[in-house]
Amino acid sequence: MSRKVLIIGACGQIGTELTKQLRSKYGVSNVIASDIRKMDNEVVNDGIFEVVNALDYNQIEHLIEKYQVDDVYLMAALLSATAEKNPAFAWDLNMNSLFHVLNLAKAKKFKRLFWPSSIAVFGPSTPKDNTPQYTIMEPSTVYGISKQSGERWCEYYHKLYQVDVRSVRYPGLISYTSPPGGGTTDYAVEIFHEALANKSYECFLKADTALPMMYMSDAIRATIRIMEAEPEAIKIRSSYNLAAVSFTPEEISESLTKHIPEFEISYKPDFRQAIADSWPASIDDTHARNDWGWKHEYDLEQITQAMFDGLRA
Numbered sequence: 001m002s003r004k005v006l007i008i009g010a011c012g013q014i015g016t017e018l019t020k021q022l023r024s025k026y027g028v029s030n031v032i033a034s035d036i037r038k039m040d041n042e043v044v045n046d047g048i049f050e051v052v053n054a055l056d057y058n059q060i061e062h063l064i065e066k067y068q069v070d071d072v073y074l075m076a077a078l079l080s081a082t083a084e085k086n087p088a089f090a091w092d093l094n095m096n097s098l099f100h101v102l103n104l105a106k107a108k109k110f111k112r113l114f115w116p117s118s119i120a121v122f123g124p125s126t127p128k129d130n131t132p133q134y135t136i137m138e139p140s141t142v143y144g145i146s147k148q149s150g151e152r153w154c155e156y157y158h159k160l161y162q163v164d165v166r167s168v169r170y171p172g173l174i175s176y177t178s179p180p181g182g183g184t185t186d187y188a189v190e191i192f193h194e195a196l197a198n199k200s201y202e203c204f205l206k207a208d209t210a211l212p213m214m215y216m217s218d219a220i221r222a223t224i225r226i227m228e229a230e231p232e233a234i235k236i237r238s239s240y241n242l243a244a245v246s247f248t249p250e251e252i253s254e255s256l257t258k259h260i261p262e263f264e265i266s267y268k269p270d271f272r273q274a275i276a277d278s279w280p281a282s283i284d285d286t287h288a289r290n291d292w293g294w295k296h297e298y299d300l301e302q303i304t305q306a307m308f309d310g311l312r313a
């Protein structure tokens with residue numbers, strides 16, 4: 001199977017890995033990576049790269065037409081912690097970039113849209129453990145409100161205009177190639193860098209804060225899998241719960257200590273603690289598993305091993 005794909009926000013934490021995987025799957029000439037600026041990295045240097053502003057409808061339309069794109073992956077967004085510091089811009093970027101691609105899909109400029117949602121759609125009144133697909137959703141962060149609204153719009157565009165939009169609610173994502181930017185789950189990446197550099201880490205969340213997490217290669221597999229599924233298999237057009245593992249800072253620290261016995265963690269919770277406290281501790285992703293065959297591979301020990309292997313290499 002080969003498709004022409006456009007990735008908007010290709011230089012971010014997910015975009016970097018997604019671009020690499022899609023290039024190896026569909027061929028370098030079929031993957032158009034784009035971001036707000038050109039950087040000196042593999043996304044820019046190893047294939048087609050275009051500068052694009054996710055808030056510029058005409059620029060996106062031009063790229064879709066120029067390359068005759070089949071699939072668009074909209075990965076540009078402001079994450080939870082950064083969004084709290086700049087609510088107006090977060091709302092503008094997270095919502096209007098989505099409207100642009102939904103409207104371009106409605107106009108039949110391309111076939112399929114991937115748009116990432118997040119566990120941030122849930123809020124303090126949501127059941128915390130094994131959070132179901134359908135439950136109370138009262139997000140209390142700007143990012144969560146934008147993702148929850150985005151989900152409603154995705155479902156609406158599918159229902160009214162038959163837009164083939166597909167989405168998953170990513171948990172915290174752990175990877176070593178490209179750093180996360182401005183999220184609440186970022187501690188689970190920073191901890192590896194600090195463990196190798198300084199054998200210690202000051203965590204901005206409390207020791208017992210459990211959050212749903214996933215290794216990046218699992219997240220990329222899920223993303224490509226849902227995009228390659230037959231349209232009839234996609235029964236949820238808002239966004240699917242997606243899960244792998246759940247752990248606390250204390251538990252990940254214990255896992256790291258098996259590799260670096262001198263490693264020490266300390267705790268200094270900041271404003272991100274309130275964000276984490278409003279999110280689920282674990283997620284029930286039965287619908288994704290049943291509808292399009294989702295299955296994670298990495299548990300905490302395997303993530304730890306893979307992160308150290310990757311960072312040391």
Ligand code: AKB
Pocket residue numbers: 079080081117118119120143170171172173182183184185186
């Ligand atoms: C964040 O922490 O903001 C993100 C997310 C869970 O969507 N990683």
